[in-house]
Amino acid sequence: xxxxxxxxxxxxxxxxxxxxxxxxxxxxxxxxxxxxxxxxxxxxxxxxxxxxxxxxxxxxxxxxxxxxxxxxxxxxxxxxxxxxxxxxxxxxxxxxxxxxxxxxxxxxxxxxxxxxxxxxxxxxxxxxxxxxxxxxxxxxxxxxxxxxxxxxxxxxxxxxxxxxxxxxxxxxxxxxxxxxxxxxxxxxxxxxxxxxxxxxxxxxxxxxxxxxxxxxxxxxxxxxxxxxxxxxxxxxxxxxxxxxxxxxxxxxxxxxxxxxxxxxxxxxxxxxxxxxxxxxxxxxxxxxxxxxxxxxxxxxxx
Amino acid sequence: xxxxxxxxxxxxxxxxxxxxxxxxxxxxxxxxxxxxxxxxxxxxxxxxxxxxxxxxxxxxxxxxxxxxxxxxxxxxxxxxxxxxxxxxxxxxxxxxxxxxxxxxxxxxxxxxxxxxxxxxxxxxxxxxxxxxxxxxxxxxxxxxxxxxxxxxxxxxxxxxxxxxxxxxxxxxxxxxxxxxxxxxxxxxxxxxxxxxxxxxxxxxxxxxxxxxxxxxxxxxxxxxxxxxxxxxxxxxxxxxxxxxxxxxxxxxxxxxxxxxxxxxxxxxxxxxxxxxxxxxxxxxxxxxxxxxxxxxxxxxxxxxxxxxxxxxxxxxxxxxxxxxxxxxxxxxxxxxxxxxxxxx
Numbered sequence: 261x262x263x264x265x266x267x268x269x270x271x272x273x274x275x276x277x278x279x280x281x282x283x284x285x286x287x288x289x290x291x292x293x294x295x296x297x298x299x300x301x302x303x304x305x306x307x308x309x310x311x312x313x314x315x316x317x318x319x320x321x322x323x324x325x326x327x328x329x330x331x332x333x334x335x336x337x338x339x340x341x342x343x344x345x346x347x348x349x350x351x352x353x354x355x356x357x358x359x360x361x362x363x364x365x366x367x368x369x370x371x372x373x374x375x376x377x378x379x380x381x382x383x384x385x386x387x388x389x390x391x392x393x394x395x396x397x398x399x400x401x402x403x404x405x406x407x408x409x410x411x412x413x414x415x416x417x418x419x420x421x422x423x424x425x426x427x428x429x430x431x432x433x434x435x436x437x438x439x440x441x442x443x444x445x446x447x448x449x450x451x452x453x454x455x456x457x458x459x460x461x462x463x464x465x466x467x468x469x470x471x472x473x474x475x476x477x478x479x480x481x482x483x484x485x486x487x488x489x490x491x492x493x494x495x496x497x498x499x500x501x502x503x504x505x506x507x508x509x510x511x512x513x514x515x516x517x518x519x520x521x522x523x524x525x526x527x528x529x530x531x532x533x534x535x536x537x538x539x540x541x542x543x544x545x546x547x548x549x550x551x552x553x554x555x556x557x558x559x560x561x562x
Numbered sequence: 563x564x565x566x567x568x569x570x571x572x573x574x575x576x577x578x579x580x581x582x583x584x585x586x587x588x589x590x591x592x593x594x595x596x597x598x599x600x601x602x603x604x605x606x607x608x609x610x611x612x613x614x615x616x617x618x619x620x621x622x623x624x625x626x627x628x629x630x631x632x633x634x635x636x637x638x639x640x641x642x643x644x645x646x647x648x649x650x651x652x653x654x655x656x657x658x659x660x661x662x663x664x665x666x667x668x669x670x671x672x673x674x675x676x677x678x679x680x681x682x683x684x685x686x687x688x689x690x691x692x693x694x695x696x697x698x699x700x701x702x703x704x705x706x707x708x709x710x711x712x713x714x715x716x717x718x719x720x721x722x723x724x725x726x727x728x729x730x731x732x733x734x735x736x737x738x739x740x741x742x743x744x745x746x747x748x749x750x751x752x753x754x755x756x757x758x759x760x761x762x763x764x765x766x767x768x769x770x771x772x773x774x775x776x777x778x779x780x781x782x783x784x785x786x787x788x789x790x791x792x793x794x795x796x797x798x799x800x801x802x803x804x805x806x807x808x809x810x811x812x813x814x815x816x817x818x819x820x821x822x823x824x825x826x827x828x829x830x831x832x833x834x835x836x837x838x839x840x841x842x843x844x845x846x847x848x849x850x851x852x853x854x855x856x857x858x859x860x861x862x863x864x865x866x867x868x869x870x871x872x873x874x875x876x877x878x879x880x881x882x883x884x885x886x887x888x889x890x891x892x893x894x895x896x897x898x899x900x901x902x903x904x905x906x
Binding site: 305306307308327328338339341342403404405425426504505508509510511512517522523524525526527528 | 620622623625626629648652724727729730749752753756763766767768769770773780781782891894896897898899900901902903905906
């Protein structure tokens with residue numbers, strides 16, 4: 261591609277790329293760089309930083325010196341546990357979205373083309389409403405004397421209200437509901453390109469339905485599934501609306517821990533920046549591993 | 563074409579950069595839903611001043627915005643008691659000279675000189691109230707005038723308690739429960755405070771501030787930590803709610819109008835402060851927000867319902883409220899650690 265002289269826009273190539281580079285540079289790279297620098301600075305009491313370089317923020321993250329800082333340093337699990345809780349929660353939400361989203365996408369892709377548009381439209385309609393409002397509505401729906409419990413009680417299916425609000429299950433429900441289309445849409449896009457005559461061919465060759473699904477459909481739409489998983493996993497990990505509103509904010513999530521450092525009483529900007537950098541590095545590692553794995557299997561296939 | 567463009571740009575720049583200290587303007591930085599629009603309109607009409615207002619949702623957000631470079635943009639703000647002290651220490655406040663406010667004498671004697679702003683050099687009272695908790699009497703009929711309801715609850719209330727998601731207020735109320743002073747650096751006392759919170763947490767269902775009223779009204783929580791005026795509003799929607807004035811003590815707070823440093827319209831800011839010190843105007847705020855004014859002569863002007871409100875009238879034997887204290891950096895870090903430990 262580089263150095264082609266036949267294209268209409270040849271010669272303009274660098275100029276045409278300039279806006280993208282500006283956007284990436286100004287809006288993506290420079291904030292990350294500022295964050296990286298801040299994470300090594302000394303905190304100023306009640307917000308702000310002092311320009312003295314230190315590792316204090318990372319020390320606080322990884323080492324436990326007791327409440328009064330006078331004990332020999334041990335491994336600090338507090339923040340790692342908060343991260344792990346958020347990661348675990350995001351993994352569960354991703355799995356749940358995949359379990360429901362994959363059949364949904366399959367269903368839509370197998371409808372006649374005119375009907376697909378309607379189904380896709382129906383998947384996206386609820387997302388025209390603000391996320392906050394949808395999460396609050398979920399809270400109203402599932403609380404102890406909310407419509408769901410009242411309906412179940414009235415029909416006699418349960419004799420005691422199911423206690424959902426302020427539990428991890430409620431958080432899962434909220435995340436699942438918030439991010440489902442992020443799974444359905446990429447999987448559907450991949451499924452639409454999948455030629456269903458391959459499934460028919462497999463059936464002609466006596467492959468069972470499960471065999472066809474595992475060995476033909478899923479490998480073909482795998483890029484869509486992986487894209488969907490990433491699109492659900494990453495925002496779920498940083499989510500704080502669902503954990504706060506549906507989980508009762510009893511425990512910090514990554515998102516709320518970092519927010520507290522900037523907006524709360526603590527006002528510890530370097531620590532908030534360090535926690536963000538550690539989160540960013542963790543996500544980057546996962547993505548690097550994924551692209552590495554992708555290219556490897558791609559080569560193996562060829 | 564070029565000339566037209568130039569003319570338009572110049573006109574635009576003149577509009578947005580117009581003289582910032584033009585007479586006839588006032589820029590307020592205020593809490594959300596805390597002042598009736600009619601009152602702002604009245605001030606506008608009386609003094610021929612154009613009023614603009616931005617809002618914030620916490621004292622810390624106010625501080626972060628001003629420290630982040632917005633000082634010099636606003637004339638007045640309305641920080642809580644401890645935040646007045648912090649803002650003053652951070653050099654964000656201007657001094658009101660002797661005699662600059664002609665209604666200074668309208669301040670109630672008990673608020674004329676306060677610890678968070680000695681001599682009222684930077685601030686005037688806006689509204690004050692208390693922070694304690696409210697119990698749904700249909701769910702619990704025992705004695706509620708004790709902080710044990712929150713920190714060592716009877717079995718029937720366990721798991722049905724909402725706390726405010728506010729470090730300062732939760733830790734200060736817990737200190738009152740234990741009878742230890744705030745901002746204590748004493749290791750044994752801090753360990754006891756930490757242990758109290760760790761043991762109480764399993765009994766708490768949630769940490770919700772903005773929905774503190776809603777969880778009580780809906781019955782989602784049987785007990786909820788809450789501000790008195792907010793609790794009065796909750797009671798008007800659910801009659802079985804009762805606000806408690808615990809015998810161990812409860813928290814008091816006061817929001818104050820402060821004169822900001824580098825105020826672009828300093829004279830109008832003073833006019834506005836004098837305006838809010840008129841009993842009639844202060845009463846209008848109180849009738850709207852349902853807390854208590856710090857200005858003399860407002861009581862007669864209050865709505866009858868408000869005068870009789872149990873949330874605003876502590877029982878005769880209740881102790882007086884305690885303000886949240888401002889700790890120094892070293893001590894504050896210990897309290898931050900205890901809070902993180904509670905929510906980890």
